[in-house]
Amino acid sequence: MKIGIDKIGFYTPHLYVDMNKLAVERNVEPEKFTIGIGQEKMAIPPITQDSVTLAANAALEILDDNDKEQIDFVIFGTESGIDHSKSAGVYVHELLDINPYARSIEVKQACYGATAAIQMAKGHIALHPTSKVLVLGSDIARYGLNTGGEATQGAGAVAMLISADPKVMVLEDKTAYLTKDIMDFWRPVYSDKAFVDGKFSNEQYIAFFQQVWERYKKQTGLGLSDFEAICYHLPYTKMGLKALRTVLDETTEEVQERLTTNYKVSTTYNRNVGNIYTGSLYLSLLSLLELKEDLPEGSRIGLYSYGSGAVGELFSGILQPNYREHLYVERHKQLFDDRTEVTVAEYEEIFQHTLPTDGSNIELDIGKDPAAICVSGITEHMRQYVNKHR
Numbered sequence: 001m002k003i004g005i006d007k008i009g010f011y012t013p014h015l016y017v018d019m020n021k022l023a024v025e026r027n028v029e030p031e032k033f034t035i036g037i038g039q040e041k042m043a044i045p046p047i048t049q050d051s052v053t054l055a056a057n058a059a060l061e062i063l064d065d066n067d068k069e070q071i072d073f074v075i076f077g078t079e080s081g082i083d084h085s086k087s088a089g090v091y092v093h094e095l096l097d098i099n100p101y102a103r104s105i106e107v108k109q110a111c112y113g114a115t116a117a118i119q120m121a122k123g124h125i126a127l128h129p130t131s132k133v134l135v136l137g138s139d140i141a142r143y144g145l146n147t148g149g150e151a152t153q154g155a156g157a158v159a160m161l162i163s164a165d166p167k168v169m170v171l172e173d174k175t176a177y178l179t180k181d182i183m184d185f186w187r188p189v190y191s192d193k194a195f196v197d198g199k200f201s202n203e204q205y206i207a208f209f210q211q212v213w214e215r216y217k218k219q220t221g222l223g224l225s226d227f228e229a230i231c232y233h234l235p236y237t238k239m240g241l242k243a244l245r246t247v248l249d250e251t252t253e254e255v256q257e258r259l260t261t262n263y264k265v266s267t268t269y270n271r272n273v274g275n276i277y278t279g280s281l282y283l284s285l286l287s288l289l290e291l292k293e294d295l296p297e298g299s300r301i302g303l304y305s306y307g308s309g310a311v312g313e314l315f316s317g318i319l320q321p322n323y324r325e326h327l328y329v330e331r332h333k334q335l336f337d338d339r340t341e342v343t344v345a346e347y348e349e350i351f352q353h354t355l356p357t358d359g360s361n362i363e364l365d366i367g368k369d370p371a372a373i374c375v376s377g378i379t380e381h382m383r384q385y386v387n388k389h390r
């Protein structure tokens with residue numbers, strides 16, 4: 001049975017900061033951020049967006065009434081969830097009016113969560129071929145003002161409808177994965193900001209890539225020339241390139257050129273959003289599919305997922321006939337065009353303006369947030385959500 005991505009949507013908040021300007025404020029040469037790290041703009045979430053609303057906004061644009069009837073599983077991958085008990089999937093299920101006869105859960109393993117969700121969805125559809133699964137990867141990446149990780153923050157979500165006979169990409173069954181208990185990046189439950197051993201995390205990202213790539217090659221008999229492109233989890237856009245470069249000498253100059261060119265296209269959206277953790281790999285896939293207009297149908301695309309802590313996986317998909325007709329290219333162009341730049345001072349203020357954690361109530365002004373789905377406040381310890389389209 002062919003199972004894979006039938007639809008893919010994306011959302012990022014309407015505010016961003018320019019990395020050149022952030023560099024100047026931090027007394028860093030702008031090229032360090034724009035070339036060394038490879039980021040142009042960083043998405044800034046207003047207080048009225050959290051991981052739930054980002055995901056719900058990403059899914060809102062792709063789901064029609066039939067999908068909402070057929071979805072029987074909502075799997076929400078996140079590492080910036082809003083509750084230790086109730087899953088973010090249940091909130092999204094309600095906000096999008098998905099039929100009640102569905103399972104809704106949250107999965108976590110750093111940036112690997114959405115990949116775990118996709119693999120779970122595949123297994124579910126293999127058993128129940130008529131069902132559709134909504135997979136969400138949604139996060140707000142926070143390291144803190146003036147920290148080493150600051151330039152690699154971001155916010156956004158990717159929503160994917162996984163089904164049999166998908167219109168965009170069939171996911172192949174052969175996949176190589178790896179788990180090792182390491183402390184390269186983590187976020188204890190008492191902290192709203194991540195802790196990171198930056199250099200070590202870079203090394204491990206690459207080491208995991210090399211290990212799963214070797215295993216994938218053994219399992220499949222495939223090599224670099226069998227890929228039109230390889231998309232990477234992108235904590236920042238230079239990161240995937242560092243991993244890709246370690247294997248490029250296995251192939252011809254022509255294939256090297258193709259993979260490097262397509263890598264660049266696959267990083268465009270991420271370069272303008274920042275790290276969105278679980279959704280990041282799929283934002284890179286979206287960037288490639290939407291911006292590279294002549295990517296042939298039937299092409300094999302590699303996908304490298306890495307979640308600190310750590311789990312890595314290399315798998316692949318095959319682009320389906322007429323896949324471009326099922327993308328939302330114009331809507332995403334509009335989403336980027338409609339964003340508003342904030343100054344570094346405004347970004348710092350927004351960063352520090354967080355929801356109360358002392359149990360007090362708050363009512364938020366959602367009028368300034370153009371998103372359809374927003375956090376409107378907290379009442380009696382319960383986050384309140386509004387879908388303006390209802």
Ligand code: HMG
Pocket residue numbers: 029031032033035036037079110111112148149150151152184185196197198199201202205233234235236238239275277306307308
């Ligand atoms: P840093 O110490 O600020 O930067 O940390 P640096 O000194 O390593 O410089 C970065 C690059 O800029 C270097 O290039 C410099 O040469 C270059 P490289 O040698 O790496 O190719 N550079 C310049 N280039 C041009 N012109 C200049 C210039 N100056 C310097 N003038 C670091 C960077 C990424 C470590 C930091 O931002 C950080 O800790 N970020 C967070 C951790 C992270 O993103 N790790 C990535 C792998 S782990 C992962 O992907 C998982 C994650 O997504 C979490 C999850 O799974 O949930 C993070």
